[in-house]
Amino acid sequence: MIHFYGSPMSSSGRTHLMLEEAGVPYEYHRVTLRDPAQKAAFLEVHPGGKIPYLVDGDVRLAESVAINFYLAEKYKPEMWASSVEERAAIFQWSLWGISTLQPEALRVLHHAMIVPAESRSAYEVETGKKNVARLLEHLERTLPADGFLAGGRFTVADVNVASAVNLATAMCGAKLGERAGAWFAACKARPAWQKILTAG
Ligand SMILES: N[C@@H](CCC(=O)N[C@@H](CS)C(=O)NCC(=O)O)C(=O)O
Structure with a gap:
C-alpha cells in the first residue's frame, strides 16, 4: 500500500x-x-x-x-512518455510549471497574505502578477493545438502544470487565453480533480 x-x-x-x-x-x-x-x-x-x-x-x-x-x-x-521526445516535453513543461510559473504565483501569495504586514511589498505583488500574466501568455501561444502539453494525450505534464496554473490564476486574478482556458477547464473537469476538491 x-x-x-x-x-x-x-x-x-x-x-x-x-x-x-x-x-x-x-x-x-x-x-x-x-x-x-x-x-x-x-x-x-x-x-x-x-x-x-x-x-x-x-x-x-x-x-x-x-x-x-x-x-x-x-x-x-x-500518462508517461513513450519516446525520448515525449519525455523531454514532459520534463520541460513540468519544470516550467514548478520552477518558472509557480514561484511567481508564490511571490504574490507571500506578499499579499503570508508574510507579516510590515514585510509585505506592493512591488513584489505587482511584479509577480505581471510575470504570471506574461507566463500565461506564453502558455497560450505555445500550448499544442491538440490541447495537451505533451504527446497529444493527457499526461503527467498536464497534471503538473495545471496545479501551478490553478495557484497562479487564483492568486493573481490572471485570465487565461482561449486555448489555455479550454485546456485548464478540461483538466479541472477530470474525475480526479473533482474528487480531491471534495475530499480535501
Ligand atoms: N518543491 C517542493 C515544495 C514542498 C513544500 O515546500 N511543501 C510545503 C507545503 S506547500 C511544506 O511542506 N512546508 C512545511 C515546511 O517548510 O516546514 C514540492 O513541490 O514538493
Whole structure:
C-alpha cells in the first residue's frame, strides 16, 4: 500500500491528483504542519519535513513533480512518455510549471497574505502578477493545438502544470487565453480533480 503524506491547499495537491489519476490504492495521511505534535510525528517519517511525501514499499520520495513522474511511469504508463521526445516535453513543461510559473504565483501569495504586514511589498505583488500574466501568455501561444502539453494525450505534464496554473490564476486574478482556458477547464473537469476538491 502506498502511503501519501499531504495536506489540502499545498504542493501535495499535485501529487494527490496524480494518485487519483493513477487509480492505485493509497492511504492518505493528512498532516497539519502547524500542529507541533503532528509535525514531530511527520519528521520521524520524513526528516526533510516537507509535504508531499510518498512511501511505496522501499521507495521513499519527496518533491511533488518527482513523485508524479514516479507514479506515472510505474502505475499509469499512458500518462508517461513513450519516446525520448515525449519525455523531454514532459520534463520541460513540468519544470516550467514548478520552477518558472509557480514561484511567481508564490511571490504574490507571500506578499499579499503570508508574510507579516510590515514585510509585505506592493512591488513584489505587482511584479509577480505581471510575470504570471506574461507566463500565461506564453502558455497560450505555445500550448499544442491538440490541447495537451505533451504527446497529444493527457499526461503527467498536464497534471503538473495545471496545479501551478490553478495557484497562479487564483492568486493573481490572471485570465487565461482561449486555448489555455479550454485546456485548464478540461483538466479541472477530470474525475480526479473533482474528487480531491471534495475530499480535501
Ligand atoms: N518543491 C517542493 C515544495 C514542498 C513544500 O515546500 N511543501 C510545503 C507545503 S506547500 C511544506 O511542506 N512546508 C512545511 C515546511 O517548510 O516546514 C514540492 O513541490 O514538493
